[in-house]
Every structure is written in structure tokens, then in C-alpha cells.
Amino acid sequence: xxxxxxxxxxxxxxxxxxxxxxxxxxxxxxxxxxxxxxxxxxxxxxxxxxxxxxxxxxxxxxxxxxxxxxxxxxxxxxxxxxxxxxxxxxxxxxxxxxxxxxxxxxxxxxxxxxxxxxxxxxxxxxxxxxxxxxxxxxxxxxxxxxxxxxxxxxxxxxxxxxxxxxxxxxxxxxxxxxxxxxxxxxxxxxxxxxxxxxxxxxxxxxxxxxxxxxxxxxxxxxxxxxxxxxxxxxxxxxxxxxxxxxxxxxxxxxxxxxxxxxxxxxxxxxxxxxxxxxxxxxxxxxxxxxxxxxxxxxxxxxxxxxxxxxxxxxxxxxxxxxxxxxxxxxxxxxxxxxxxxxxxxxxxxxxxxxxxxxxxxxxxxxxxx
Numbered sequence: 570x571x572x573x574x575x576x577x578x579x580x581x582x583x584x585x586x587x588x589x590x591x592x593x594x595x596x597x598x599x600x601x602x603x604x605x606x607x608x609x610x611x612x613x614x615x616x617x618x619x620x621x622x623x624x625x626x627x628x629x630x631x632x633x634x635x636x637x638x639x640x641x642x643x644x645x646x647x648x649x650x651x652x653x654x655x656x657x658x659x660x661x662x663x664x665x666x667x668x669x670x671x672x673x674x675x676x677x678x679x680x681x682x683x684x685x686x687x688x689x690x691x692x693x694x695x696x697x698x699x700x701x702x703x704x705x706x707x708x709x710x711x712x713x714x715x716x717x718x719x720x721x722x723x724x725x726x727x728x729x730x731x732x733x734x735x736x737x738x739x740x741x742x743x744x745x746x747x748x749x750x751x752x753x754x755x756x757x758x759x760x761x762x763x764x765x766x767x768x769x770x771x772x773x774x775x776x777x778x779x780x781x782x783x784x785x786x787x788x789x790x791x792x793x794x795x796x797x798x799x800x801x802x803x804x805x806x807x808x809x810x811x812x813x814x815x816x817x818x819x820x821x822x823x824x825x826x827x828x829x830x831x832x833x834x835x836x837x838x839x840x841x842x843x844x845x846x847x848x849x850x851x852x853x854x855x856x857x858x859x860x861x862x863x864x865x866x867x868x869x870x871x872x873x874x875x876x877x878x879x880x881x882x883x884x885x886x887x888x889x890x891x892x893x894x895x896x897x898x899x900x901x902x903x904x905x906x907x908x909x910x911x912x913x914x915x916x917x918x919x920x921x922x923x924x925x926x927x928x929x930x931x932x933x934x935x936x937x938x
Contacts, residue, residue: 604861606792609861610856611779612857614775616856618665618852621661621665621851622764624664628654628660629661632658632726635650635651637751638651639747643738643743643744644739648738651738651750652731655730656835659723659837661844662683662723663840663841663843665848667808668801669801669804671774672764678760678764680722681756682722683723684724684725685724686812686831687719692725696732703745704749710755710756721757729746729747730835734746792928796928798852799922799923802853802918803918806849807915813830813842814904817891822901827895828892833890839904840885842884843880843884846877847881853870853873853877859873869925873922876910876914877914880911883903884903884907887904
């Protein structure tokens with residue numbers, strides 16, 4: 570359960586259990602639209618979560634197929650295809666990555682899908698060691714899931730496809746490296762398929778989220794279910810700004826660290842940031858949670874959408890290899906603006922909007938508490 574929001578005991582919550590309409594605690598007026606918690610969660614699941622995980626499954630399958638084809642027929646053309654499919658896979662993952670609860674948390678899938686940041690290069694060293702030693706267990710599709718989380722996800726696959734020595738994949742000399750890549754890609758496909766299936770089950774996690782109650786093992790009432798949704802927005806913004814962006818963008822150009830950026834080898838750093846915010850925007854719009862705001866506060870919903878869209882535009886305008894982006898004053902300025910936008914959104918959603926909903930910001934689930 571997301572832990573960084575907690576209901577304020579002195580204020581009646583706007584989120585009633587299942588069939589009770591939502592209304593603002595502070596201003597129950599005709600301008601506050603009646604909204605049901607079950608409807609908010611239902612729209613989120615059917616309109617964003619399930620389609621996004623289905624897209625991830627599709628892209629993961631395409632990548633697994635492309636890497637297998639590369640191994641069977643090494644060529645520059647097939648390597649280019651595997652890299653193009655990796656790019657699409659990163660976009661798909663980054664869109665749904667903001668939903669960090671539910672089936673993705675089972676069996677350490679979240680960490681196995683993407684081990685990052687790797688501040689001490691522990692994972693990188695493990696991947697490099699496997700390639701150097703041609704470790705047969707790392708190239709074994711049946712064994713890869715039992716390896717270190719750093720050796721079996723998107724980070725490992727990026728290094729295999731783009732890291733030092735990756736050009737050998739276009740020839741027979743890259744046979745082991747390709748076999749390892751095929752095992753990793755297949756493992757990612759399996760995880761994506763499992764999560765996709767889990768969310769589609771009529772009696773699976775989607776039903777648990779949609780139907781809170783005293784016997785529910787996760788959500789006791791409507792407020793807890795909707796708090797989980799708001800948590801995606803708050804934690805997502807914090808992750809993007811304080812973990813991803815801050816990891817490489819310094820206070821000034823002298824403090825930039827391009828090789829600390831996520832997906833820097835593949836040139837997908839800002840594409841990933843854009844997809845993260847696009848996922849948050851899609852979730853926010855589809856849920857229509859803003860309809861629960863009173864007339865005087867309804868502007869917050871429109872402002873949230875506009876600022877998320879602006880952040881996406883900033884990241885897309887700063888596309889390209891991150892070292893080149895940071896060296897370009899105009900593109901770097903886009904990332905500075907991206908930082909300002911995400912900070913503004915954290916205040917808008919995490920403080921003002923949650924206050925309107927009778928909730929208050931507590932500690933973040935990213936704190937490690």
C-alpha cells in the first residue's frame with residue numbers, strides 16, 4: 570500500500586466506500602460533481618493500467634523476437650531492428666513504470682525489470698563479467714530469472730545492445746553476447762506477460778483495487794483505494810525529478826553527469842522522462858479524478874494536465890544522446906524547465922489538491938521508510 574498519504578481524522582473524506590459519492594470535505598456544494606470511488610478506479614484500470622501493460626507485453630514480445638532473429642542471423646540490419654525494438658520497449662515500460670504497486674511488485678519484478686540507479690556500478694560489473702567469462706548460466710533462458718536483478722532486466726539488455734563491444738552482435742563473433750541478450754529479452758517478455766495477465770484477471774488485483782471493504786486484504790475503503798491512485802502521481806513526480814533528473818542534471822552545467830543518466834548508452838534518457846510524465850498525464854485524465862474537485866478548485870485539474878503536457882514537450886525537445894543534450898544550451902534549458910515544471914506539479918498535486926481532497930502529504934514511499 571502506498572504510505573505517503575494519510576487521511577486527516579478531523580476532516581470527513583471525500584472518497585466514500587464503493588457506492589457512496591465523492592464530495593469535497595471542505596465544501597459540499599452543488600459545484601462539486603458527484604464521483605464514485607469505484608468509478609475512478611475502474612476508469613483507471615480499464616483506461617490506462619490494462620492497456621499500458623498490454624502495450625508493454627507487446628513491445629517486450631517484439632524485442633524478444635528481434636533479438637532471437639539477430640542471434641540466428643547476425644547482421645547490422647538485424648542489430649538495428651533489435652535496437653529499434655528496444656527503444657520502443659523502453660517507451661512502453663516508462664509509460665507504465667509510474668504504477669509501482671500490484672503485480673509488478675510480486676516476485677521482485679519491479680527491480681528485475683529495471684535495476685537503477687546503480688551508483689556503485691555493481692550491476693554493470695556483473696553484466697560485464699558474464700560477457701567476459703561467457704557464463705553459460707547467464708545465457709540460459711531457464712536460469713536467467715534466478716540471477717541477480719541487475720543481470721536480467723532493461724539495464725542489462727541496454728548494455729548488451731549498446732555497451733562496449735556491442736557492435737560484435739552484427740557478426741558471428743558476438744554469439745555469446747547475443748545468447749545472453751536473448752535470455753534477458755525473453756525474461757523481460759515473461760515478466761511483462763505475467764503482469765499483463767495478472768491485471769486482466771477478473772478476480773485478480775484489479776478487483777481488489779476496485780472493491781475495497783472490511784474484508785479486502787489491501788484496501789479497507791474508498792479513501793484508501795483512491796489514495797493509491799493519487800500516490801502514483803506524487804511518487805511518480807518525485808521519482809522523475811529527484812531520482813532520474815537530479816541524478817545527472819547539475820545545478821549548473823559544470824555539475825552535469827551524463828553517464829549517471831538512465832538509458833544514456835541508448836540515447837533514451839529524455840524519451841524515458843517524457844514517457845514517465847505522459848503516463849502520469851494519461852492516468853490523471855482517464856481517471857477523471859479532477860471531477861471530484863469543487864468549482865473553485867477545478868482549475869487544479871486543468872493546470873495539472875497542462876503542466877504535465879508541458880513537461881512532456883520539454884523532454885521531447887531535449888531528445889538525443891544525453892551528453893550532446895547537456896552540451897547544447899537550448900536543450901539543457903528545456904531540462905531546467907522540466908525540473909521547474911515537475912517541482913510545481915509536486916506542490917500542486919501533493920499539497921494543494923490533496924488538501925482539497927481532505928488528505929495530507931506524509932512521507933514518500935521512495936524514502937525507504
